[in-house]
Amino acid sequence: MRKSLCFLLLFLSVFLFAAEPVFYDAQLYLEGMAFEDAPPFSRLPAVAEDLLRKPVWNLSRNSAGVAAHFITDATEIHIQWEVLNNFHMVHMAGTGIRGLDLYVKEGKQWFHLGTGKPYQAGNKRRLIKNLTAEPREYLLYCPLYDGLKSLYIGINPEAEITEIKRSEKPLVFYGTSITQGGCVSRPGMAYPAIIGRNLERETINLGFSGNGHMDPEIINYICQIDAACYIFDCFPNMDLEMIKDRTERELKKLLEAHPKTPVLLTPNIMEEDGWFDPEIYNACMAENAEVAAIYERLKKDYKNLHMIPFKQIRHVAVEGTVDGIHLTDLGSMRMAEVMGKWIKRCF
Amino acid sequence: MRKSLCFLLLFLSVFLFAAEPVFYDAQLYLEGMAFEDAPPFSRLPAVAEDLLRKPVWNLSRNSAGVAAHFITDATEIHIQWEVLNNFHMVHMAGTGIRGLDLYVKEGKQWFHLGTGKPYQAGNKRRLIKNLTAEPREYLLYCPLYDGLKSLYIGINPEAEITEIKRSEKPLVFYGTSITQGGCVSRPGMAYPAIIGRNLERETINLGFSGNGHMDPEIINYICQIDAACYIFDCFPNMDLEMIKDRTERELKKLLEAHPKTPVLLTPNIMEEDGWFDPEIYNACMAENAEVAAIYERLKKDYKNLHMIPFKQIRHVAVEGTVDGIHLTDLGSMRMAEVMGKWIKRCF
Known part of the structure; x- marks a missing residue:
């Protein structure tokens, strides 16, 4: 009797501990x-x-x-x-x-x-x-x-x-709240994460909500990363003056530090009310025109610089945001599709 | 001086009140x-x-x-x-x-x-x-x-x-938390709302989170609504016994009350972990088999009954949920696409 009780206790303890x-x-x-x-x-x-x-x-x-x-x-x-x-x-x-x-x-x-x-x-x-x-x-x-x-x-x-250690270099994303993942439903739906899965690459997310200002100190840190591609999606956080003041200078640092690594620029997506409010539309397009002009100047000297044309991302935000600008899972998936194609093309 | 002050005040007040x-x-x-x-x-x-x-x-x-x-x-x-x-x-x-x-x-x-x-x-x-x-x-x-x-x-x-008064009858959706809009980012992204915009119809959302149980009292209320189409997406809230016990009886009430109005059944979507956890997969498929059997029996007598085949919605939840079951804007948009096509086909 005592023996069988011992067996029972042993059995139960194995069973219980096994479940932990x-x-x-x-x-x-x-x-x-x-x-x-x-x-x-x-x-x-x-x-x-x-x-x-x-x-x-x-x-x-x-x-x-x-x-x-x-x-x-x-x-x-x-x-x-x-x-x-x-x-x-x-x-x-x-x-x-x-x-x-x-x-x-x-x-x-x-x-x-x-x-x-x-x-x-x-x-x-x-x-x-x-x-x-x-x-x-x-x-x-x-x-x-x-x-x-x-x-x-x-x-x-x-x-x-x-x-798991990856053998290939990571993709580095520098940007805004949207890059950081605002406002997807769960972390795996941030567009850098989707692109990472689709292209089987490690991704470094350097999205800083409201603060994608091309700070020189941040660009210096990005220069330290040995990447497969650098993706810039910071312009929604920069006004026209800041774009004029910083973009060319900061991009040059990176392009010269990594002359063989593709650098991909993403223009502003259009805020959803921008299709109805000319003030928002014009501000967005003026910034995108400035970014495009900087791209045209730089690409003469830096063959590793690329830019997604605005017309290819103009659909991304349409019904794809929670508040007109921050991408939901729907908008994030669209952004990942367009950007992923461009990253593959840059390699 | 006093006169010009008066004019100034009048001008300012018109300007200020106009802005309100x-x-x-x-x-x-x-x-x-x-x-x-x-x-x-x-x-x-x-x-x-x-x-x-x-x-x-x-x-x-x-x-x-x-x-x-x-x-x-x-x-x-x-x-x-x-x-x-x-x-x-x-x-x-x-x-x-x-x-x-x-x-x-x-x-x-x-x-x-x-x-x-x-x-x-x-x-x-x-x-x-x-x-x-x-x-x-x-x-x-x-x-x-x-x-x-x-x-x-x-x-x-x-x-x-x-x-704006619509001339056409509304679409009535009866269902679960998902029908109610869980877990989209904003109210316009609930799938009944998307379908309403796409088909230019008023929609009645009778999704009751966790409580899409085909309660007889609710079906009686649905019978009172003069609709263009009744869409049922309640099965994720019903276990197999409840489906067996209530579905045929409650659907018959509606089908007989509105013999010329299409009634569209939606099977369970598969929870995302169901593709890896056989317990979840089997429970879902057993319920869907029961729903399909009820549909096959009823459609002999009721030509206004329709059902979306499971294979047409099996992709809806894949990466389209926040927690494995509740649709994000991405999943909701997919559901609206499939269901919208079926509703149009039913008319």
Whole structure:
């Protein structure tokens, strides 16, 4: 009797403990961070804090574009994370601002598998269960408009998890709130993330909400990154004077530092009310004309400079934004389609 | 001196008062409400409160599908609104839950023109300025997951505003949270709203989050509506037993009450993790098989019954949801494309 009780307890304990996932620090598997001496899950090196404007530094702590990239044969995947600011916005879902987003690769296609909903600053959640125990490639995208104190990936104890290192150089995106992912529903739908999956490249997201000002200090940091392509989508944050003042000078620095690497310029998309409000339309087109003029001047000397014509992105925002300017999943998917084609053409 | 001061004051007062918009009660211009004796901006008659399950009644106070439909030659449009619950969800933007959404028709196409961001329970906001003073047709969509205490439309004093009455019967959608608009970025992106614009029809949104249970009382109310087409997308809220128990009986009531009006069934979309978790896949397909069997039995007697085949909507949710099941603007647009084609085919 006592013996069979022992067996029962042993059986139950194995069964119960087997059900508990084992958690691994996601920092072992990260990509999308260009600088080794950056704070955890952050986008610029710690020393940049003293060099940059305060809002740019603060935004660099948002984990946009940072993702855990790994292989596991797990049958279930859990996550546990704590955000830095518990930030909220009225025109973007919490899942996009401070949630996690899991994708899995099956054959040659990436599939959205689960979303970590951020009910409070610290959250724990199972994202998927009942998987067959085969090794699969995953991307777990970090919050777009918040930072992370910690992130752990939990798998069933029998499973293994391994980092994936890419052999190819990353794509570097410099831009605005839209580049940072405003206002998609979850981190994997930011257009740099979509392009990264479609082109099978690591992406570095240097979108800084409201602050894509071509600050010389930021361009200096971009020059330090060995990239496959540099994509500039910062003009919606720059007025005409700022475009005239900074664009040519700052682009030249990059074009000369990396003469064989393509640099792709994206003009302003048209705000949705711009088709009805001439003031908005004219401001947008004047800026785009200035960007085009700078492009025409520079491309004579720099064959690695490219620009997407405005007419190819004029449809992107139409019904594709939440507020006239910030792309939803619909607009973001359209932007990724156009931009992805241009990046491939630049290679 | 005193005289010229008088003139100056007169001039300034005319100028200042001219800049102030005149506000009109949006209740003068509403569509999307099938029942005249409903509470303000609500979807079911006041007497239904005693007949319905409490959650269904509460959800009927959400203004999903309610829209002001008007013509104005305004050069600027303002709105002022107060919501009922100031409701928040972590996986849907506040603009979709409790915001307002303005569309304008130009030629034959509808354009998104402006979004009312709900920073608190009561909000006032200019949505568009600098319009040419021509009469245009507008739709101002009300919150999807909150109700309204009040809504006023402000236009420049010289402008006029007139209600638009449609001559054609409305499309009636009965369903779940997805039908209600979960989780699009703003009210105009709920799939019934997109279909309404594409087919130029009034739409009645009877999506009840988590509660699309084919309650007999709700079907009785649907029978009272004289519609161009009834669309059922409620099965994601019904388990297999509930589908077996209620679908045939409740559909028969409607099919016999309106023998010449098309009734269109939509099977379950597949949750995104269903392609990897057999438990979810099998539950979805078993329910869809049951729905298909009921459809096959009923269509022998009721020629006005139609069903969208699952294979035509299997792509809708793929990368098109925020959390595996609730459609984003991307998924909602896809659903509207497929469903819109089927509705046109049914006419």
